[in-house]
Amino acid sequence: MDYDRERPYSVLTRDEVSEKMKKQINDISEIFLVSKSDATVLLMSLRWDSLRVSERLSENKEKSLTVSGLKPVVIDTNLDSCSEISFETDAYEFEDDDAAADDDNNDDGDLISTPFCSHKFGTTYWTEYLEKHFYSVETVQTAISCPDENCRSAVGPDTIEKLTLSDQEMYERYVLRSYIEGNKVLMIKECPATDCNYVIEFHQENHDDGDDYSLNVVCLCGHIFCWRCKLESHRPVTCNNASDWLCRDKKNLSDESFSLPSININTKIMTCPHCLCPVESTITPQFLTCICRLSFCSKCLRSKEDHKYGSCVESDVGVSCEERWGVCQNLLEQAKSDLEAFEESNIKNQSNLKEQDIMIIRQGLMLIVQCRRVLKWCCVYDYFHTEYENSKKEYLRYLQENATVALQNYSNTLQEQKDVFLTTTTYKECSFFRHTIPRATSNIGNYFYDFIKTLQDGLVDVKVMSYNGGAGPFWYCDRCTYGNTWLATECEMCCDDTASLVEELSDFSLNKAS
Numbered sequence: 135m136d137y138d139r140e141r142p143y144s145v146l147t148r149d150e151v152s153e154k155m156k157k158q159i160n161d162i163s164e165i166f167l168v169s170k171s172d173a174t175v176l177l178m179s180l181r182w183d184s185l186r187v188s189e190r191l192s193e194n195k196e197k198s199l200t201v202s203g204l205k206p207v208v209i210d211t212n213l214d215s216c217s218e219i220s221f222e223t224d225a226y227e228f229e230d231d232d233a234a235a236d237d238d239n240n241d242d243g244d245l246i247s248t249p250f251c252s253h254k255f256g257t258t259y260w261t262e263y264l265e266k267h268f269y270s271v272e273t274v275q276t277a278i279s280c281p282d283e284n285c286r287s288a289v290g291p292d293t294i295e296k297l298t299l300s301d302q303e304m305y306e307r308y309v310l311r312s313y314i315e316g317n318k319v320l321m322i323k324e325c326p327a328t329d330c331n332y333v334i335e336f337h338q339e340n341h342d343d344g345d346d347y348s349l350n351v352v353c354l355c356g357h358i359f360c361w362r363c364k365l366e367s368h369r370p371v372t373c374n375n376a377s378d379w380l381c382r383d384k385k386n387l388s389d390e391s392f393s394l395p396s397i398n399i400n401t402k403i404m405t406c407p408h409c410l411c412p413v414e415s416t417i418t419p420q421f422l423t424c425i426c427r428l429s430f431c432s433k434c435l436r437s438k439e440d441h442k443y444g445s446c447v448e449s450d451v452g453v454s455c456e457e458r459w460g461v462c463q464n465l466l467e468q469a470k471s472d473l474e475a476f477e478e479s480n481i482k483n484q485s486n487l488k489e490q491d492i493m494i495i496r497q498g499l500m501l502i503v504q505c506r507r508v509l510k511w512c513c514v515y516d517y518f519h520t521e522y523e524n525s526k527k528e529y530l531r532y533l534q535e536n537a538t539v540a541l542q543n544y545s546n547t548l549q550e551q552k553d554v555f556l557t558t559t560t561y562k563e564c565s566f567f568r569h570t571i572p573r574a575t576s577n578i579g580n581y582f583y584d585f586i587k588t589l590q591d592g593l594v595d596v597k598v599m600s601y602n603g604g605a606g607p608f609w610y611c612d613r614c615t616y617g618n619t620w621l622a623t624e625c626e627m628c629c630d631d632t633a634s635l636v637e638e639l640s641d642f643s644l645n646k647a648s
Contacts, residue, residue, distance in 0.1 A: 143337060144334070144335045145332050147332060151313065151314065161184070165188070171291040175204060176191075178276050183318050203250060203279060204250060244256060248287045250287040251280055253282040253285055257297055257298060259281070260297055265304075268308060276316065291305070291309075326364045327355050327357035327359075330355040332354050332355055350367045350369065358507070365380070368511045371515050375515075375518045379514045379518070462513060465506050465509075466503065466507055469502045470503055472502075476495060487556075495571075497572075498571060501579055505578065509537060515589055529593055530593060533588065537585050547574055548575075551570060611625035611627065616628070
């Protein structure tokens with residue numbers, strides 16, 4: 135489902151991002167003849183916008199440096215000496231007594247100040263100040279200033295290099311974080327996966343702000359996420375709906391059924407509790423077998439194996455939104471495990487497979503993971519769909535079940551053909567595998583591409599009629615046009631057992647007459 139088009143983003147390591155940042159600093163330093171430390175402070179202050187930095191330095195270099203705190207503070211010598219505040223006694227209070235004692239024991243040679251002011255502090259105080267106000271803060275500040283609250287002198291690399299090695303490393307990480315999170319020009323984001331150190335740079339010329347579904351980014355760590363909201367890939371659901379779903383109150387979830395109504399009086403459709411595929415039967419036996427090879431009870435939905443223990447209690451065969459989400463999540467995790475197991479087997483056991491054959495199997499397993507993720511988020515699409523658009527809901531469930539069946543058939547085919555290929559030696563069977571699987575992979579990818587597009591377009595194939603045209607005493611069902619009071623959450627006519635029976639008898643009579 136990654137289509138043949140140039141990706142509008144690049145996946146970079148932190149070292150590569152650091153090199154880009156250092157090059158930007160060096161360019162400003164060399165062009166305007168300022169130190170690298172000053173160039174770093176200027177770029178951080180203006181959120182790494184080299185154009186704005188260049189304009190300000192070109193217009194008035196001295197003023198720009200002064201405003202940024204990169205010029206020495208002028209002290210008024212006319213001030214009465216008795217009004218001056220002594221550093222050791224009154225000027226700076228320490229929250230930690232140990233830190234205060236440590237700094238009191240330092241002589242003037244161990245106290246550190248910026249090159250632009252005379253406010254001196256001990257290394258312990260510097261460490262605590264930087265940690266509390268900058269390094270541990272969620273929002274990255276544009277630049278660091280002198281600890282004295284009345285001083286605007288900037289703290290740059292030339293000051294940090296006088297501190298401990300640990301402080302220097304933390305400062306480097308802080309500057310890099312500022313470059314990634316506070317960059318106004320480049321569109322850079324860290325991969326949200328746990329323990330991933332890759333950074334994504336988006337090419338702004340290809341960015342479309344009007345796309346409600348944003349872009350799916352595939353990191354080199356294997357994680358797929360939405361560029362806009364940094365949640366996992368959630369097509370065909372918008373970012374707002376995905377966020378609302380993940381933050382929802384589970385107690386308020388509706389328990390509406392996802393199973394399709396019967397096709398006719400002799401046909402019944404059950405929903406497989408393992409893969410959610412529809413299982414159709416004209417005469418419902420006690421046990422049904424799905425295409426995923428699971429045999430389950432038509433009454434209690436338990437597997438044939440689990441059915442040996444305990445009594446069979448008939449239950450509602452409808453699958454709630456939360457239950458469907460959970461099943462799809464389990465299937466997604468299983469697909470990921472299959473992909474990881476295949477990759478590990480290739481590393482541990484050096485097989486005779488050609489790189490071409492490994493790529494065919496890998497692409498197939500990766501496609502299954504992506505399709506399982508789409509089916510999972512389709513549950514959310516259904517959950518947020520217009521409440522009374524029953525015709526669209528039924529069409530959506532029809533598309534979901536078709537997509538689920540198509541994916542399960544493809545998964546079975548891939549597994550069977552892979553097992554045959556790994557044990558075969560004939561040229562004919564190898565050729566059959568290399569021809570059949572890529573074609574099936576392409577077909578299922580195109581199928582899900584059209585499926586996603588249909589949902590994102592709003593299921594326009596179904597024309598939902600509106601009968602009320604505004605506020606009124608009734609809302610009208612788009613299926614049977616019956617007028618319901620606003621207290622009714624479901625159409626009274628469609629849900630009425632008597633009306634349903636009359637409809638079935640009417641259809642039966644018409645079929646008999648024809």
